[in-house]
Amino acid sequence: MFVLSRLRTALRQRLQRHRSCATVGAARNNVMERVMTTEIATLGGGCFWCLEAVYQELKGVTLVESGYSGGHVVDPVYEQVCDGNTGHAEVVRVHFDPAQLSYRDILEVFFTIHDPTTLNRQGNDVGTQYRSVIFTHSDEQMTMAKQVIAEMAHVWDAPIVTELASAPVFYRAEDYHQNYFVNHPLQSYCAFVVAPKVSKFRKTFGDKLRR
16 A cells, blocks of 8 residues: 555656746747747838837837847947938838737838938938838848839829839848937927828837737
8 A cells, every 4th residue: 555655646746847848838939929920021212210219119029129130230320321322221120919910010110101212311300321222031021012112103193213122131220229209208309200101100009019
């Protein structure tokens, strides 16, 4: 009887360990699935403060980073990009969950909050660093971008000049550019340029706002 009791105890302990391992394994798999399903969209449409402020409010977006991409200078700084000689555009890298938000949704927002018909310009911001550009991260994104651009050609009166290319190296902008509108809502550019774009986004895409 003593041996049988010890055997039963050992079996119970082994079963508990097995269940514990299974729980940990399931949790690890869930985390891996969430990581694996995150996608990235890289877009440029004028000052990156504007795009960042909008996409931070979009449901399904997990992270937005402002940076520079598409040029020939390695590790550029803001002052270099502003000179317009690096070839880089000011862009945002949008991390999103495709289970909540589609790449098409992201592009529809993009073509609503900036003017894709003005070459190397958004309002008073002039230069190649402010060009309209979509940098794609897969063949599927490239196909979708071409489709949306074709559809938008029937919406805008002037020809769309948005550049479309595979995503080159992304250089994250200086820390003070990150979360700029959130941190400086009363700064003059934010108040007169960024805020109206955010307001337009909220009115147009109210059902897609982060709650």
